[in-house]
Amino acid sequence: xxxxxxxxxxxxxxxxxxxxxxxxxxxxxxxxxxxxxxxxxxxxxxxxxxxxxxxxxxxxxxxxxxxxxxxxxxxxxxxxxxxxxxxxxxxxxxxxxxxxxxxxxxxxxxxxxxxxxxxxxxxxxxxxxxxxxxxxxxxxxxxxxxxxxxxxxxxxxxxxxxxxxxxxxxxxxxxxxxxxxxxxxxxxxxxxxxxxxxxxxxxxxxxxxxxxxxxxxxxxxxxxxxxxxxxxxxxxxxxxxxxxxxxxxxxxxxxxxxxxxxxxxxxxxxxxxxxxxxxxxxxxxxxxxxxxxxxxxxxxxxxxxxxxxxxxxxxxxxxxxxxxxxxxxxxxxxxxxxxxxxxxxxxxxxxxxxxxxxxxxxxxxxxxxxxxxxxxxxxxxxxxxxxxxxxxxxxxxxxxxxxxxxxxxxxxxxxxxxxxxxxxxxxxxxxxxxxxx
Amino acid sequence: xxxxxxxxxxxxxxxxxxxxxxxxxxxxxxxxxxxxxxxxxxxxxxxxxxxxxxxxxxxxxxxxxxxxxxxxxxxxxxxxxxxxxxxxxxxxxxxxxxxxxxxxxxxxxxxxxxxxxxxxxxxxxxxxxxxxxxxxxxxxxxxxxxxxxxxxxxxxxxxxxxxxxxxxxxxxxxxxxxxxxxxxxxxxxxxxxxxxxxxxxxxxxxxxxxxxxxxxxxxxxxxxxxxxxxxxxxxxxxxxxxxxxxxxxxxxxxxxxxxxxxxxxxxxxxxxxxxxxxxxxxxxxxxxxxxxxxxxxxxxxxxxxxxxxxxxxxxxxxxxxxxxxxxxxxxxxxxxxxxxxxxxxxxxxxxxxxxxxxxxxxxxxxxxxxxxxxxxxxxxxxxxxxxxxxxxxxxxxxxxxxxxxxxxxxxxxxxxxxxxxxxxxxxxxxxxxxxxxxxxxxxxxxxxxxxxxxxxxxxxxxxxxxxxxxxxxxxxxxxxxx
Numbered sequence: 001x002x003x004x005x006x007x008x009x010x011x012x013x014x015x016x017x018x019x020x021x022x023x024x025x026x027x028x029x030x031x032x033x034x035x036x037x038x039x040x041x042x043x044x045x046x047x048x049x050x051x052x053x054x055x056x057x058x059x060x061x062x063x064x065x066x067x068x069x070x071x072x073x074x075x076x077x078x079x080x081x082x083x084x085x086x087x088x089x090x091x092x093x094x095x096x097x098x099x100x101x102x103x104x105x106x107x108x109x110x111x112x113x114x115x116x117x118x119x120x121x122x123x124x125x126x127x128x129x130x131x132x133x134x135x136x137x138x139x140x141x142x143x144x145x146x147x148x149x150x151x152x153x154x155x156x157x158x159x160x161x162x163x164x165x166x167x168x169x170x171x172x173x174x175x176x177x178x179x180x181x182x183x184x185x186x187x188x189x190x191x192x193x194x195x196x197x198x199x200x201x202x203x204x205x206x207x208x209x210x211x212x213x214x215x216x217x218x219x220x221x222x223x224x225x226x227x228x229x230x231x232x233x234x235x236x237x238x239x240x241x242x243x244x245x246x247x248x249x250x251x252x253x254x255x256x257x258x259x260x261x262x263x264x265x266x267x268x269x270x271x272x273x274x275x276x277x278x279x280x281x282x283x284x285x286x287x288x289x290x291x292x293x294x295x296x297x298x299x300x301x302x303x304x305x306x307x308x309x310x311x312x313x314x315x316x317x318x319x320x321x322x323x324x325x326x327x328x329x330x331x332x333x334x335x336x337x338x339x340x341x342x343x344x345x346x347x348x349x350x351x352x353x354x355x356x357x358x359x360x361x362x363x364x365x366x367x368x369x370x371x372x373x374x375x376x377x378x379x380x381x382x383x384x385x386x387x388x389x390x391x392x393x394x395x396x397x398x399x400x401x402x403x404x405x406x407x408x409x410x411x412x413x414x415x416x417x418x419x420x421x422x423x424x425x426x427x428x429x430x431x432x433x434x435x436x437x
Numbered sequence: 438x439x440x441x442x443x444x445x446x447x448x449x450x451x452x453x454x455x456x457x458x459x460x461x462x463x464x465x466x467x468x469x470x471x472x473x474x475x476x477x478x479x480x481x482x483x484x485x486x487x488x489x490x491x492x493x494x495x496x497x498x499x500x501x502x503x504x505x506x507x508x509x510x511x512x513x514x515x516x517x518x519x520x521x522x523x524x525x526x527x528x529x530x531x532x533x534x535x536x537x538x539x540x541x542x543x544x545x546x547x548x549x550x551x552x553x554x555x556x557x558x559x560x561x562x563x564x565x566x567x568x569x570x571x572x573x574x575x576x577x578x579x580x581x582x583x584x585x586x587x588x589x590x591x592x593x594x595x596x597x598x599x600x601x602x603x604x605x606x607x608x609x610x611x612x613x614x615x616x617x618x619x620x621x622x623x624x625x626x627x628x629x630x631x632x633x634x635x636x637x638x639x640x641x642x643x644x645x646x647x648x649x650x651x652x653x654x655x656x657x658x659x660x661x662x663x664x665x666x667x668x669x670x671x672x673x674x675x676x677x678x679x680x681x682x683x684x685x686x687x688x689x690x691x692x693x694x695x696x697x698x699x700x701x702x703x704x705x706x707x708x709x710x711x712x713x714x715x716x717x718x719x720x721x722x723x724x725x726x727x728x729x730x731x732x733x734x735x736x737x738x739x740x741x742x743x744x745x746x747x748x749x750x751x752x753x754x755x756x757x758x759x760x761x762x763x764x765x766x767x768x769x770x771x772x773x774x775x776x777x778x779x780x781x782x783x784x785x786x787x788x789x790x791x792x793x794x795x796x797x798x799x800x801x802x803x804x805x806x807x808x809x810x811x812x813x814x815x816x817x818x819x820x821x822x823x824x825x826x827x828x829x830x831x832x833x834x835x836x837x838x839x840x841x842x843x844x845x846x847x848x849x850x851x852x853x854x855x856x857x858x859x860x861x862x863x864x865x866x867x868x869x870x871x872x873x874x875x876x877x878x879x880x881x882x883x884x885x886x887x888x889x890x891x892x893x894x895x896x897x898x899x900x901x902x903x904x905x906x907x908x909x910x911x912x913x914x915x916x917x918x919x
Binding site: 046332335345347348349350351352353354355356357358359360361362363364365366367368369370371372373374375376377 | 816835863
């Protein structure tokens with residue numbers, strides 16, 4: 001039985017299990033139909049030209065994991081941003097772990113999608129926002145059909161959240177292969193500020209495939225800082241679908257750090273619906289072995305006077321593959337748009353591959369849009385200069401790597417997180433520089 | 438004096454009629470509409486082709502029947518009905534003239550009205566013109582001078598008859614008959630085109646030039662061009678086209694193959710001004726062209742194009758950089774106005790070591806047109822030290838048009854250096870203001886800016902063509918180019 005058939009038959013059982021009067025019932029049925037019609041994307045689709053899911057789909061994933069997987073805090077402490085106080089929403093094999101989490105309902109809601117979907121008091125928010133910005137593509141629909149658990153964050157007007165919120169998904173490896181489909185909804189009210197860190201972490205070498213959907217709504221003048229840390233084990237794969245809807249004068253920044261995992265596909269979509277929005281998409285990708293990371297970004301400029309900034313840096317070692325597929329669409333009414341996109345790549349080893357496809361689709365005339373894409377090497381002269389100053393080759397190269405990636409790193413606004421990412425990069429390239437960039 | 442604004446310019450552009458819209462009444466020898474194996478055989482027979490050519494065409498036709506028309510390009514149009522086209526049309530007073538005096542005066546008049554009269558061309562420094570009017574070449578000049586050097590420059594049907602070995606060896610070697618839908622169609626039904634062979638070490642003393650015209654209503658034009666530059670030779674080849682006004686869409690599916698052997702250089706320039714359709718988007722030519730060149734060691738191929746016409750353009754002149762140290766270049770200006778759509782760009786396939794490529798593409802969109810750049814730069818694992826630089830700039834006039842960029846970059850070699858840059862902008866108010874305050878009026882200022890915007894590409898055109906290109910830019914964007 002193929003994974004698709006398995007999912008379709010599991011869906012019937014899943015839907016039976018749920019209370020039938022849920023208003024989401026129709027939405028789910030519609031979503032599973034979309035998935036049934038389209039199936040998993042193949043390389044024949046333009047958006048998936050450079051990324052094949054075939055090898056992942058062959059595995060026999062369990063779709064509904066057993067309940068209550070125990071995880072000791074001391075074993076997973078290192079995956080948290082433990083130096084500072086944070087709100088935490090933690091899932092183990094897709095099931096909420098109250099023991100590891102720290103949620104709140106005090107003036108803001110940092111809690112669970114399952115309670116938001118079921119409790120009447122959240123109904124207006126769910127009705128207004130759930131599945132309202134997500135695209136109806138096949139993978140997002142699959143997630144919608146099975147949407148049950150995830151993070152639910154609602155920041156009311158004028159609220160500045162005093163500490164970052166961490167969303168962490170652990171997988172224990174108690175199942176030979178597991179398919180996780182977290183569904184997150186984040187609503188940031190007018191003039192509210194929030195910082196969120198998202199992480200997926202597998203605790204064993206068993207296969208994990210995560211198909212996650214996150215919807216973020218930034219109301220007027222809201223400020224959202226979102227960090228994605230993708231440093232998973234070599235058997236874990238992630239398809240991340242993030243949809244961000246921005247209202248007037250809101251500001252959203254998403255940083256993606258891709259260092260680990262077998263295959264990662266980031267579908268990051270920004271929709272600027274109000275005037276004066278500012279969007280930032282930045283990423284550092286450092287790969288080795290046969291890792292494959294595909295950044296698929298979309299910035300859709302719908303309203304006038306908006307800005308978007310994209311900056312993706314990639315370093316590709318061994319036989320790894322990097323894909324960058326960035327699209328900027330400027331609608332007819334989005335005059336005075338300032339859209340910028342940059343993608344710089346360095347191939348370190350013989351067998352590494354880069355496929356880049358930066359695209360502009362522009363329908364307005366009074367705009368400033370540009371993109372730049374480069375593939376190159378380390379500057380031999382710079383390397384020589386550093387070595388002539390007594391810096392070993394490895395460290396010299398590491399310094400150049402840091403310099404290369406620094407424009408992305410420097411805009412991380414949580415100092416502890418920046419330190420953590422620094423360490424991850426140092427570990428990834430096997431050096432200890434003894435300083436923070 | 439009233440101020441000349443962009444709105445005025447837009448109005449002017451919309452009302453500007455196609456200047457070359459007239460129809461020459463020459464009795465034509467036209468085949469019945471429709472396409473089947475018999476038609477393919479009949480075309481081949483008409484051309485007195487050898488059997489291998491007939492079979493080659495038939496094979497292409499069989500592949501074509503199984504292929505589906507591609508839909509990936511960023512253009513929207515009603516698909517042509519391939520069974521409603523006549524696949525062969527030739528002026529029937531098949532002339533074999535020794536001098537221009539014998540040529541049908543009506544035909545000569547056509548060329549005169551296009552501003553490319555043979556007399557004028559002859560006078561212009563060293564241009565040999567092989568005129569293709571509805572598929573059959575009717576006049577060739579300067580053939581003698583070329584023959585002295587051993588250069589073969591003739592129609593492809595003549596080449597198939599008289600230089601069969603060369604054609605057999607190279608035709609379909611760069612663009613195989615099953616390459617794509619339109620290439621397959623062309624391979625099956627091509628009626629004529631140009632053939633050029635430059636022998637070893639010869640530098641072609643003049644620019645070779647062909648003017649194409651579509652003249653007969655309801656006929657498709659399927660030319661096939663084959664240029665072979667043998668080791669160490671050089672040739673500059675010009676191709677230009679204008680088509681008369683028609684209300685129904687006309688199909689143009691050409692194939693151009695360039696072969697640059699070791700140390701050879703080919704410069705291929707195109708000025709394309711097919712009928713773009715009326716200002717309401719009615720009519721116009723569909724231009725679905727496959728152009729590709731292959732470079733052996735140290736060879737160089739340079740494509741330069743000025744695309745101002747056609748309702749729909751779908752064209753990607755490409756270079757396969759097979760030999761070490763070979764060079765590929767692509768310079769393009771694409772202008773779209775009213776309801777025109779263009780999806781054009783290039784492919785640079787780096788296979789050899791130390792290969793270099795440069796892409797400069799300038800898109801200007803006005804009216805309700807859509808202008809896309811689509812390109813591929815591919816660095817294969819063996820292409821050590823490959824280098825590419827791409828620049829795509831778009832200029833938008835008015836907010837009903839669109840400019841799009843779809844570059845594909847695939848690198849599989851760690852020594853590759855690839856740079857891609859794209860910008861989209863309109864004519865800056867500050868730029869115009871700067872000109873104004875220096876005493877240059879707005880109309881002249883726009884002209885200056887557009888000229889400057891296209892200069893990089895216009896400079897690459899041979900002198901004789903640069904004049905024509907300027908003229909076409911003028912027609913397409915009247916009032917904006919001085």
